[in-house]
Amino acid sequence: MHRRSLFRRLFALISGQGLPLWAQSTSFPGKHESTLKELAATVLPESLGRAVTDAEALRFVRWVEEYRAGAEMQTGYGFTRVRYKAASPAARYLEQLDELAAGALAQPGMAARRQKIGQAFQAANIRDLPAVPDGVNIAADLMTFYFQSPPANDLAYSAAIGKDTCRTLRNAGSVPAPLKKETSGAALR
């Protein structure tokens, strides 16, 4: 076994990454499903409606469940170094949901809740949304999960672009159709 592979596997075992997926994340969101849905309703567009933000929260649960610690990461062009996904963020998320339930989400009113979450971002030096959730902060990751998605892209452009979905070449030259209520791109998710 290569030395770096050995170290990687040892690290995975020590950090819990080597555990089977069910052992890593079946407890997520545990008792905090309602907290997670409250969080989604707080940080995602309120115009989506509660049913949609609840559904996004549950999609995010699936994302956490399917997270694979130790998976090879995408790398930049011309780089030979291999990087691996960190340990499952599930445990950290649960701690943060505990804090959110008692703190930001216990505040009366949306503005106060968001102010508290913003303070947490500030404290964690979170400045922007990463391309994919990075496991640092559950609120930022939930926002990334939604706002970087094809349906959110459609919503922002008010058009059925269907980014990252497989489409025909026909009609490529036409302006994307105005957005219907049910956005495209769901297949990816």
Next chain:
Amino acid sequence: MPRFDSDVCIVGGGISAVFMAQKLSELKPNLSITIVEAGKRLFDAENRMSYRRRSLLYGENAWPGDFIEDQGGEGIVSRTMAVGGSAMHWQGHANRFSEEDLRLHSLYGLATDWPLEWAELEKYCCEAERRIGVSGAPSPHPEDQRSEPYPMPPMPLTYNLAEIKAWAERAGIPFTGCPQAKNTTAYDGRPECQRCNTCMICPTGARYSPDYTYKKLLANKRIVLHDRTLVRRLIPHDRNKTIVAATGSNAERPGEPVEYRARWFVVTSGYAWSPHLLLNSRSSRFPNGLANSSGLVGRYMTGHYFITAQMEVNKKLYPGMNEPYPLISREYFRCAPDKPFVRHDIQIFESTTGRRPRLKSETGEFLFGDDLLSDWRSRTTHGVARVRMYYDSHPSRESSLTLDPANGNHLGDPMPRIVHRMDEAAEARDAATQAHIRAIYQRMAKANGTKILSVSKSDYQDHPSGGCRMGNDPSQSVCDSYGRTHDHENLFVVGAPTLPTGGCTNATITFVGLTLRSSEHIAQNL
């Protein structure tokens, strides 16, 4: 030691290897051909939709296992080590070089001429396009005349690209869709493109990758493929200069060397690992490595720098329609011999720069929910184009790949270290080239009354090649125009490493064209 015998042993299993083998097996059906590749075969096309999904959602490697952990290097060295090589995950841009690339010295007094004529290479580029399956539109420049039409009609311009084309052409520069190794009709058993927007991993097979050809060759028993087998050294004959064997190690049995015996050896290991193998094959008889009497193995490493601008387009665009598909202009592929030399392509992609969701407003406040969405929407009324120009960056002799004793793999072999250096003339004109390119950005912006949002120059050379350059003079080159090394009559190096200069646009069609020409030559001489 396990020993495998064949007529031709191909070392390295990328795109050049597969077309070398395919054509050889057509021209000489009874030939025994063994391809030896260090990486593994990634033939599970049925899983690519799943890999793609995980890449998008988690940032995972879309090509799991396409590397050997400690087989890396310093400088621009692709991590990919798998059957099919880097062309497994290329974007499929299939534009060509031009006559000027082959006649830089005779036309402009720069760098060196290639030891073959464009008219001849052009025929093999057509063959490469047929075998790969390229869709494209004819260039508006008569100098880009083709001897055959593209195999498939061009990829239709998306609404975004059509708008960007109109915007760009207001500066008086003509653009077409960039030729693509993507099917616009069903072709060679693969389907039409579905604009999945992730050409780096094509889930449908519409974008060519070499695994499709490998699978056909294997199914028809035209080749033997040994993957996960790293060839570490080529072994010369005791007395003469022929190569008698390639030796290496299989990943499953690292302690047990394997040997490949053949009449002909063809190194198709790309720009990094081909010179690396020749240098690593050093011995007391060949202390500087094989094929290296000129001292030029690992020299004249080439490629090209590029400058990228993000430019505002005064039209509403809809990012995500087909982001990997660019426009291209070949307006500056040639310049008058009596004018200062400047040579580059122009590629334009739809862009999301400044048009992505963001967490903070202009005033630094955190944004949530509908406020974030409103902020995002407010920035979508005008589009952005990414305008990139690759420019001629001719290499100096000191542009090198060397063996790095401080960086070894688990077998103890030193890994490559690549340092790109331009020659004196290229260095001397670099500021003027950059000024010329920036003036084009300004011209495009002025013609449209739009802003240049940013301009940046690359700090590395893209589309790398070279390291075993071809030429007629054995003291100035490693191999002839067919890739036959000057020092070893039965040893060829083909594809990317043989390029004397790296051109100013994507190079895969040129690599494959050269390989097909070499294949024909080898078949004729067997």
